[in-house]
Amino acid sequence: MSAVLICHGVSKTYGRRTVLDGVSLSVEAGRVTGLLGLNGAGKTTLMRIATGLVSPTSGSVRVLGHGLPLRPAVLGRVGAALDAPAFYRWMTGRAMLRILLDTAGLRDDGRLQRSLERVGLDEAADRRVGTYSQGQRQRLALAAALLKSPDLLVLDEPTNGLDPSGVRLVRSIVAQEAARGAGVLISSHQLDEIARVCDSVVMMSRGVVSAAGTVEELGLVEADGPEGLEEWFFAHQDVADRPAGSEGGRP
Numbered sequence: 001m002s003a004v005l006i007c008h009g010v011s012k013t014y015g016r017r018t019v020l021d022g023v024s025l026s027v028e029a030g031r032v033t034g035l036l037g038l039n040g041a042g043k044t045t046l047m048r049i050a051t052g053l054v055s056p057t058s059g060s061v062r063v064l065g066h067g068l069p070l071r072p073a074v075l076g077r078v079g080a081a082l083d084a085p086a087f088y089r090w091m092t093g094r095a096m097l098r099i100l101l102d103t104a105g106l107r108d109d110g111r112l113q114r115s116l117e118r119v120g121l122d123e124a125a126d127r128r129v130g131t132y133s134q135g136q137r138q139r140l141a142l143a144a145a146l147l148k149s150p151d152l153l154v155l156d157e158p159t160n161g162l163d164p165s166g167v168r169l170v171r172s173i174v175a176q177e178a179a180r181g182a183g184v185l186i187s188s189h190q191l192d193e194i195a196r197v198c199d200s201v202v203m204m205s206r207g208v209v210s211a212a213g214t215v216e217e218l219g220l221v222e223a224d225g226p227e228g229l230e231e232w233f234f235a236h237q238d239v240a241d242r243p244a245g246s247e248g249g250r251p
């Protein structure tokens with residue numbers, strides 16, 4: 001197995017505030033790694049660092065074997081849909097993707113239409129993005145991330161705002177991308193989705209990794225139903241983040 005992303009001892013401070021403190025993780029080609037944690041745990045910050053959008057304060061990051069800052073050739077192999085994707089509201093979805101394709105220096109060999117179809121946006125593609133629902137914007141962000149057939153795919157809460165068919169779609173796209181050989185890093189608050197789609201999980205708590213391993217090693221496969229998953233989640237959180245009365249222990 002080869003790692004498409006390796007973070008080692010990554011820290012990030014904003015002013016006096018440490019939001020990541022020595023985070024290490026790796027994402028292997030052909031595997032799906034889930035990033036879990038409460039609001040503010042540092043998941044998005046780590047994903048921004050892993051995609052070259054934000055510099056770490058310290059630590060090392062290797063993306064597809066390359067260090068930061070990521071050169072355009074490396075960025076061309078990274079697909080990302082991070083939180084609150086920004087699109088020009090007056091442009092159509094199709095025009096928006098065309099610009100992203102041109103900027104990445106890629107030829108449209110049919111991949112634009114394929115990406116639209118994969119996310120179920122082909123009918124809405126020629127409407128202005130400003131008329132899209134939240135779920136349609138989320139689907140457009142996913143199409144943009146898939147456009148480059150990336151070797152590293154980073155998805156920050158991709159099921160936010162999606163209806164059940166969209167949630168199912170994301171699950172199957174993630175599985176298809178991993179089967180194609182891409183390494184996928186995905187964050188979500190939907191524990192059942194993570195349990196179903198991920199090979200391994202990194203749990204973050206207040207900027208540090210509180211647990212990491214395969215879904216089998218972490219006992220996620222045995223956690224059953226919403227209550228079982230919730231219990232599992234809090235058992236792997238930092239002690240201070242556990243709700244009162246929780247008896248879960250650190251693995």
Ligand SMILES: Nc1ncnc2c1ncn2[C@@H]1O[C@H](COP(=O)(O)OP(=O)(O)OP(=O)(O)O)[C@@H](O)[C@H]1O
Binds near residue numbers: 019
């Ligand atoms: N540009 C910034 N300046 C200052 N603080 C920031 C900045 N970006 C993020 N933070 C802080 O870093 C911490 C981690 O935020 P981050 O968005 O990475 O968390 P998260 O785990 O993705 O949360 P959520 O589940 O709510 O999306 C938060 O306390 C946030 O306020």
